[in-house]
Amino acid sequence: MNYTVNGEYVVLSDVTDFSLPATFECGQCFRWNADENGVYHGVAYGRALEIKSNGDDILLKTTELDFLDVWKDYFDLDTDYTKIRRHVSVNGHMEKAAEFGAGIRILRQEKWEALCSFIISQCNNIPRIKKIVETFCALFGAEISDGLYAFPTAEAIAGLTETDLAPLRAGYRTHYIMEAARAVVYGIIDLNGLAGLPPEAAIKALQTLPGVGLKVSSCMALYGLHHLDVFPVDVWMKKALALHFDCDFDPKVFSPYAGVAQQYIFNFERNNNGK
């Protein structure tokens, strides 16, 4: 992966399989939005970014320092997703799903943000998840620049009450958010330490938190710990698996990229109604 610095932009000209809409709108993240010009705006690791495409180039409005420090890894630019697409295209349906999802890259999201976001996601729809997450940031995150907020730290949340979180309108998930924040701050769970564990052990540890079951912990492992072989199953995935796969299907056929395969399946099902 090569880059050049051009004025206020870092320019990627030889990166393959990087579509901004595919990556940002495939359901893995909740804080990136396109403006009327197709420029995506988002925040990660406490830094704001504008990113856009121009022909085959991707332009990031950032410094070289921040690019190397944050965004290069965030966008997983050292991973060859063209190769992964080929690897997971094990049958006709997967060929279609992977082709449709070409350009999706699995972001390396902040661990606490991934955990929190997918706690909020349970039994919820994506537009409302985005709304709750953004309100959460605006109310309790540090303001980076006017109108842009970092994801709230666990420390900032642990000292609050559930009444303080009421404006989120997150319902029964509010209690789970509070408990997760306290577990992090009190050292009951060590999110950074989880990164050194095998995926199954990390998932098991996460499930000791209230309101965190197999699905939420799997999403945290995939999007927050970048375990690309973890295969989260939600209602959309159940529908897709029932429609397009044998009943004895085993996601291990995609190993070590079952999580990426999952993203293609999920994305395809949501956008094509399974056709």
Place this chain on the structure above:
DNA sequence: AGCCAGGACAAGT
């Protein structure tokens, strides 16, 4: 209006 949403969990078979 009513069904459903990137679930988890306890209680009942």
Place this chain on the structure above:
DNA sequence: ACTTGTCATGGC
């Protein structure tokens, strides 16, 4: 080991 009811809220 499976099925069911419940939880809070709003998008479509």
